[in-house]
Amino acid sequence: xxxxxxxxxxxxxxxxxxxxxxxxxxxxxxxxxxxxxxxxxxxxxxxxxxxxxxxxxxxxxxxxxxxxxxxxxxxxxxxxxxxxxxxxxxxxxxxxxxxxxxxxxxxxxxxxxxxxxxxxxxxxxxxxxxxxxxxxxxxxxxxxxxxxxxxxxxxxxxxxxxxxxxxxxxxxxxxxxxxxxxxxxxxxxxxxxxxxxxxxxxxxxx
Amino acid sequence: xxxxxxxxxxxxxxxxxxxxxxxxxxxxxxxxxxxxxxxxxxxxxxxxxxxxxxxxxxxxxxxxxxxxxxxxxxxxxxxxxxxxxxxxxxxxxxxxxxxxxxxxxxxxxxxxxxxxxxxxxxxxxxxxxxxxxxxxxxxxxxxxxxxxxxxxxxxxxxxxxxxxxxxxxxxxxxxxxxxxxxxxxxxxxxxxxxxxxxxxxxxxxxxxxxxxxxxxxxxxxxxxxxxxxxxxxxxxxxxxxxxxxxxxxx
Numbered sequence: 001x002x003x004x005x006x007x008x009x010x011x012x013x014x015x016x017x018x019x020x021x022x023x024x025x026x027x028x029x030x031x032x033x034x035x036x037x038x039x040x041x042x043x044x045x046x047x048x049x050x051x052x053x054x055x056x057x058x059x060x061x062x063x064x065x066x067x068x069x070x071x072x073x074x075x076x077x078x079x080x081x082x083x084x085x086x087x088x089x090x091x092x093x094x095x096x097x098x099x100x101x102x103x104x105x106x107x108x109x110x111x112x113x114x115x116x117x118x119x120x121x122x123x124x125x126x127x128x129x130x131x132x133x134x135x136x137x138x139x140x141x142x143x144x145x146x147x148x149x150x151x152x153x154x155x156x157x158x159x160x161x162x163x164x165x166x167x168x169x170x171x172x173x174x175x176x177x178x179x180x181x182x183x184x185x186x187x188x189x190x191x192x193x194x195x196x197x198x199x200x201x202x203x204x205x206x
Numbered sequence: 207x208x209x210x211x212x213x214x215x216x217x218x219x220x221x222x223x224x225x226x227x228x229x230x231x232x233x234x235x236x237x238x239x240x241x242x243x244x245x246x247x248x249x250x251x252x253x254x255x256x257x258x259x260x261x262x263x264x265x266x267x268x269x270x271x272x273x274x275x276x277x278x279x280x281x282x283x284x285x286x287x288x289x290x291x292x293x294x295x296x297x298x299x300x301x302x303x304x305x306x307x308x309x310x311x312x313x314x315x316x317x318x319x320x321x322x323x324x325x326x327x328x329x330x331x332x333x334x335x336x337x338x339x340x341x342x343x344x345x346x347x348x349x350x351x352x353x354x355x356x357x358x359x360x361x362x363x364x365x366x367x368x369x370x371x372x373x374x375x376x377x378x379x380x381x382x383x384x385x386x387x388x389x390x391x392x393x394x395x396x397x398x399x400x401x402x403x404x405x406x407x408x409x410x411x412x413x414x415x416x417x418x419x420x421x422x423x424x425x426x427x428x429x430x431x432x433x434x435x436x437x438x439x440x441x442x443x444x445x446x447x448x449x450x451x452x453x454x455x456x
Binding site: 013014015016057064065066067068069071072075086087089090092093095096097099100111112113114115116125126131132143153154155156157163164166 | 224225226227228266267270274310313314316317318319320321322323324325327328329330331332333334335336337338339341342354355356360
């Protein structure tokens with residue numbers, strides 16, 4: 001009988017999607033998911049101390065075996081490319097809107113960006129970073145969009161709660177803080193990347 | 207992308223902005239304007255100056271910029287005729303519009319900020335490689351939560367595209383009638399004593415044409431106008447002008 005953490009290692013190696021603690025519990029017949037988590041932690045610890053090329057990250061509600069960031073230059077050389085394909089600025093902005101306000105309709109995304117977002121949303125759908133969540137009960141019954149697990153994986157997020165807290169209409173479902181301006185000038189643009197209460201925030205006059 | 211020197215001395219790259227909100231935000235930031243006290247006059251003038259320098263290839267995009275320009279001009283016009291003597295004082299309707307604009311700008315600033323944050327995350331994650339495709343046999347049950355209407359839509363679109371590509375439009379030449387073919391054979395036989403069946407059906411040997419030609423030959427044989435000989439099975443049929451008594455082997 002192999003060691004439990006070895007089995008976990010095999011499971012993670014063979015999975016392409018993040019493996020949930022619950023699935024590990026199921027496969028190994030463990031008492032609870034916490035035990036599965038402990039096994040994963042032990043495995044990660046082992047990788048860490050042995051200086052392995054691999055590590056285990058928690059994304060999209062599960063665990064994933066990935067190469068360490070230091071290996072990137074060689075992997076890129078192996079793939080004969082300079083970088084992995086990255087999203088454009090409009091795509092990232094549209095994705096941000098969907099992530100914070102999901103489920104959100106196309107007109108709402110348009111309104112927040114101030115421009116038509118058809119092409120951008122289509123490319124996000126195509127890349128499976130967002131998906132159709134249903135239809136909005138509004139004139140025209142527009143489609144509603146939400147982010148996918150692929151989105152969480154691509155951005156290394158455990159869940160949407162990992163997104164930075166932002167005030168205003170972009171509030172995550174459970175947040176309801178008083179309105180605080182995040183950005184006003186270029187100098188404060190840096191602060192906006194980690195928007196938190198206080199700091200350089202400006203309180204609106206009204 | 208061309209670079210244009212605007213009167214304000216700013217260097218503006220056409221297409222640099224994602225939309226009117228982006229441009230407006232850029233203007234506010236470069237002139238260090240607090241969004242809470244959005245100075246409509248200055249910002250309107252700057253916005254219009256930039257707008258003049260831009261070239262649009264996309265009508266939708268141009269429309270979005272123009273709507274914003276109209277809003278700004280409206281606000282500015284309200285300022286020029288203030289309801290009372292106070293400077294920069296708007297009537298309630300215009301003030302509501304100004305506040306809405308301010309709100310949208312703030313909101314867009316957040317969207318932009320989160321976009322930047324996501325971009326950084328993406329860059330970090332791009333350094334990690336996981337297994338792209340599992341070699342595990344697929345599950346007996348397809349997880350339904352991963353499916354969406356969009357996937358179905360995409361599948362059907364691909365299918366339609368595929369069908370359109372595989373079957374190029376083909377115009378089939380109308381097969382000649384038997385009577386036409388009979389006349390043709392006889393006219394050829396006026397100049398020559400014999401001819402080969404294969405030379406009548408043409409290079410492509412379309413099925414319909416072969417059938418019509420064979421029927422025409424048989425008809426002519428029956429009428430006693432020609433003789434047809436086939437010396438071996440599936441061999442060439444030699445057609446000759448009939449002279450004298452009837453003699454046919456088809």
